[in-house]
Amino acid sequence: MELPAMKSRKSFLLRMDPRLYADLEGWAEQEMRSVNGQIEFLLSQAVHRHKHSQPEGTQRSSQPAPAGSTESAATRTCDPAG
Numbered sequence: 001m002e003l004p005a006m007k008s009r010k011s012f013l014l015r016m017d018p019r020l021y022a023d024l025e026g027w028a029e030q031e032m033r034s035v036n037g038q039i040e041f042l043l044s045q046a047v048h049r050h051k052h053s054q055p056e057g058t059q060r061s062s063q064p065a066p067a068g069s070t071e072s073a074a075t076r077t078c079d080p081a082g
Contacts, residue, residue, distance in 0.1 A: 024038055024039060
């Protein structure tokens, strides 16, 4: 019997204050999630709210800046003119 394919996940190291981790751990336990699942759930909600709170044409680009540019994706806005 084959297991269903798991979604591809990006792994990365996250450092945080131990008190914040303890709070997240308690919250995750109440919601019957792992700490990782709780963090992913909260980040997904925050990104969804952010995307839907931006006026049309002002959403920030998630594309990397051109090579040699000092501009970051977090500071660059989309230019509707292209």
